[in-house]
Amino acid sequence: xxxxxxxxxxxxxxxxxxxxxxxxxxxxxxxxxxxxxxxxxxxxxxxxxxxxxxxxxxxxxxxxxxxxxxxxxxxxxxxxxxxxxxxxxxxxxxxxxxxxxxxxxxxxxxxxxxxxxxxxxxxxxxxxxxxxxxxxxxxxxxxxxxxxxxxxxxxxxxxxxxxxxxxxxxxxxxxxxxxxxxxxxxxxxxxxxxxxxxx
Amino acid sequence: xxxxxxxxxxxxxxxxxxxxxxxxxxxxxxxxxxxxxxxxxxxxxxxxxxxxxxxxxxxxxxxxxxxxxxxxxxxxxxxxxxxxxxxxxxxxxxxxxxxxxxxxxxxxxxxxxxxxxxxxxxxxxxxxxxxxxxxxxxxxxxxxxxxxxxxxxxxxxxxxxxxxxxxxxx
Numbered sequence: 193x194x195x196x197x198x199x200x201x202x203x204x205x206x207x208x209x210x211x212x213x214x215x216x217x218x219x220x221x222x223x224x225x226x227x228x229x230x231x232x233x234x235x236x237x238x239x240x241x242x243x244x245x246x247x248x249x250x251x252x253x254x255x256x257x258x259x260x261x262x263x264x265x266x267x268x269x270x271x272x273x274x275x276x277x278x279x280x281x282x283x284x285x286x287x288x289x290x291x292x293x294x295x296x297x298x299x300x301x302x303x304x305x306x307x308x309x310x311x312x313x314x315x316x317x318x319x320x321x322x323x324x325x326x327x328x329x330x331x332x333x334x335x336x337x338x339x340x341x342x343x344x345x346x347x348x349x350x351x352x353x354x355x356x357x358x359x360x361x362x363x364x365x366x367x368x369x370x371x372x373x374x375x376x377x378x379x380x381x382x383x384x385x386x387x388x389x390x391x
Numbered sequence: 392x393x394x395x396x397x398x399x400x401x402x403x404x405x406x407x408x409x410x411x412x413x414x415x416x417x418x419x420x421x422x423x424x425x426x427x428x429x430x431x432x433x434x435x436x437x438x439x440x441x442x443x444x445x446x447x448x449x450x451x452x453x454x455x456x457x458x459x460x461x462x463x464x465x466x467x468x469x470x471x472x473x474x475x476x477x478x479x480x481x482x483x484x485x486x487x488x489x490x491x492x493x494x495x496x497x498x499x500x501x502x503x504x505x506x507x508x509x510x511x512x513x514x515x516x517x518x519x520x521x522x523x524x525x526x527x528x529x530x531x532x533x534x535x536x537x538x539x540x541x542x543x544x545x546x547x548x549x550x551x552x553x554x555x556x557x558x559x560x561x
Contacts, residue, residue, distance in 0.1 A: 221431065
């Protein structure tokens with residue numbers, strides 16, 4: 193039996209999708225997209241709620257005439273600016289990535305090139321995120337010391353803060369390390385191998 | 392900006408006219424229950440790609456590129472795998488009664504799909520595109536290869552597949 197002998201079978205009606213099954217797939221897709229949309233709304237809601245909560249707290253602090261001595265409390269300010277700096281760096285990376293692959297949809301090979309670059313960018317993001325988180329954790333004792341010195345924090349509050357932030361740090365680092373090693377590195381290997389098959 | 396009604400209308404039309412493309416890709420890249428997972432990925436990829444469609448290419452060329460790209464980069468999502476397979480098993484219609492004259496055709500198809508799945512991913516895609524009657528020039532455009540490269544690869548693959556099929560049927 194040769195390749196050409198199988199062409200009639202390929203072109204036969206047996207090699208077509210079952211219309212009833214296709215309709216069921218479509219129903220499955222609609223359910224999947226609906227779920228995705230609900231998850232998107234939930235995330236947007238969460239981000240809005242956290243932003244409003246933080247902004248409200250800041251406004252209340254300013255209204256109550258809250259004083260801030262930069263020389264004595266710079267640690268808190270650096271701590272707040274770190275995520276903003278990281279977010280700006282992420283946005284810059286994303287914009288560059290878009291500029292470097294304007295026609296990623298031209299062919300599968302171009303799409304693969306963009307995917308490999310996206311994977312590299314994701315790994316760089318995780319490395320920076322883990323580094324900044326570690327830096328922020330190192331800064332935490334300085335912040336609690338400064339806050340206690342100006343009378344804005346009591347020792348038991350400092351202990352609670354260290355426990356909560358410490359637990360968050362461990363959980364976040366574990367998740368990011370897992371994602372880096374178990375998802376992004378194997379994906380990079382797979383994509384590179386696929387790209388090499390085009391050479 | 393395309394609204395979701397327009398997107399749905401285009402998606403339905405494409406699926407009505409080109410569902411065979413998705414069916415061939417799903418069978419060429421996955422087997423057993425994985426086919427349902429991949430079929431869902433392919434349909435999602437087409438749905439998401441609808442707003443990016445420009446009349447510069449024909450819908451079929453566009454769908455070939457989107458589906459083959461999705462299949463090549465598809466990776467079974469282990470965590471949600473079992474749940475999705477379960478949900479798709481519920482969606483499956485009962486097996487049709489296979490008539491005797493079509494049983495041979497089904498066997499031949501299974502043999503061909505099995506041989507295709509034994510190839511490397513890119514080779515699988517090239518063979519599937521040729522079987523679907525896509526010209527060398529279009530395959531070259533879809534994959535970003537030169538036309539001569541596609542010709543050389545497909546000639547080699549035809550010989551390889553013939554050898555595999557002869558080995559399986561002898």
